[in-house]
Amino acid sequence: xxxxxxxxxxxxxEGAIVQINCTYQTSGFNGLxxxxxxxxxxxxxxxxxxxxGLEEKGRFSSFLSRSKGYSYLLLKELxxxxxxxxxxALDNTDKLIFGTGTRLQVFx
Amino acid sequence: xxxxxxxxxxxxxxxxxxxxxxxxxxSEHNRLYWYRQTLGQGPEFLTYxxxxxxLEKSRLLSDRFSAERPKGSxxxxxxQRTEQGDSAMYLxxxxxxxxxxxxxxxxxxxxxxxxx
Numbered sequence: 633x634x635x636x637x638x639x640x641x642x643x644x645x646e647g648a649i650v651q652i653n654c655t656y657q658t659s660g661f662n663g664l665x666x667x668x669x670x671x672x673x674x675x676x677x678x679x680x681x682x683x684x685g686l687e688e689k690g691r692f693s694s695f696l697s698r699s700k701g702y703s704y705l706l707l708k709e710l711x712x713x714x715x716x717x718x719x720x721a722l723d724n725t726d727k728l729i730f731g732t733g734t735r736l737q738v739f740x
Numbered sequence: 741x742x743x744x745x746x747x748x749x750x751x752x753x754x755x756x757x758x759x760x761x762x763x764x765x766x767s768e769h770n771r772l773y774w775y776r777q778t779l780g781q782g783p784e785f786l787t788y789x790x791x792x793x794x795l796e797k798s799r800l801l802s803d804r805f806s807a808e809r810p811k812g813s814x815x816x817x818x819x820q821r822t823e824q825g826d827s828a829m830y831l832x833x834x835x836x837x838x839x840x841x842x843x844x845x846x847x848x849x850x851x852x853x854x855x856x
Binding site: 636640662665667672673674675676677680719721723725726727729730731732733735 | 744773775780781782783784785788795796831833837841842844845846847848849850852
């Protein structure tokens with residue numbers, strides 16, 4: 633299997649920066665997705681990395697290193713509405729394989 | 741297009757009953773996926789269709805589960821003889837895929853099943 637691991641829970645303060653890590657054990661995938669999911673809602677797309685390196689999109693950035701089997705999602709200038717679960721997922725064309733998800737709580 | 745729609749949003753059923761969920765994908769999308777998500781976990785793949793053909797089924801999809809996409813548009817997921825362990829959020833997603841290129845997935849809001 634792909635063994636995709638993420639920390640279960642993280643906490644941070646409003647206005648701070650937080651990095652959510654994702655490690656995996658496979659080489660056969662097209663790219664890596666990050667999704668945000670608020671409780672009881674659909675996962676929504678945040679980012680997609682195909683090549684190694686950093687992809688920046690506003691307050692959110694995502695990094696991928698295929699050789700290290702590692703990705704992270706960086707959230708800057710945290711807001712209360714960023715409290716949610718963050719899911720990393722490997723894209724093997726036929727389907728997405730998700731990690732366990734990281735529940736982020738942002739405090740004032 | 742209003743995105744991926746799932747119906748119902750919530751379903752409470754007694755153990756042993758059959759339930760059926762519906763998913764309406766984005767109309768231009770040729771692929772449709774079903775996932776199951778339990779509390780505090782990421783979604784787990786169940787099955788997917790390309791048009792009306794069911795191309796892959798996970799080992800998680802026991803013989804009590806059946807999915808159909810008869811005309812390549814909407815899909816149904818039926819669970820027979822429900823068990824308490826079936827309680828979960830059932831997510832549907834759709835995508836447009838051309839040969840080896842997937843142009844992105846869109847998820848529905850899910851159907852939350854509670855088996856009592």
